[in-house]
Amino acid sequence: MRLRAEFWVKGYIRRCAIEGASAVVVRHGDDDAGAIFIKVDRLDGSCLVFGPAPAGLDGADSDRRWTAPLGPAVVDTAKADEFLAREARFDTDLWLIEVEDRRGRHFLDDSLVTASD
Numbered sequence: 613m614r615l616r617a618e619f620w621v622k623g624y625i626r627r628c629a630i631e632g633a634s635a636v637v638v639r640h641g642d643d644d645a646g647a648i649f650i651k652v653d654r655l656d657g658s659c660l661v662f663g664p665a666p667a668g669l670d671g672a673d674s675d676r677r678w679t680a681p682l683g684p685a686v687v688d689t690a691k692a693d694e695f696l697a698r699e700a701r702f703d704t705d706l707w708l709i710e711v712e713d714r715r716g717r718h719f720l721d722d723s724l725v726t727a728s729d
Contacts, residue, residue, distance in 0.1 A: 618643040620676060621707055624650075624719070633713040639700060641707035648676070648707040649699060651692055654716045658686040661695065662718060665725045678720045686716065 621637060628635035641647065652660040665677035682695060700706055711718065718724075 614676065616644050617641060617646045617648055617707060621648060621709060624709065627719050628711055631717065631719060633711050633717060635709055635711045637707065638710045639706065639708035642705035646705040646707050647703055648709065649696060650709045650711060650718060650720070651696060652711045652713060652716055652718050653689065654686060655712055655714050657689055659689050659692050660686055660716055660718060661692045662720060662724070663699070676723060678724050684726070
């Protein structure tokens, strides 16, 4: 059984704080099962975006798994904001967490799904 979105978000924000990165809830989604998107702002006009891995991937049903829907490289902040606004219009229950970290740390290493997985 997957951890409720609200609890996962609180834990993730705490993890960011412990690592010295600032993280805030920009958009509060459904407490139980809202999709969670994470924007890592590098504070130089670029960012990384992570979203939920598609259902059906190994382990994605019971654990939160992540992909980079805009690619693994940094993207322009405006492009990321446009993408996230489209996602929010499509899914009104989604969460958006914004992390500010000049090094671009996302703290999702163990659950990040890459193209080779």
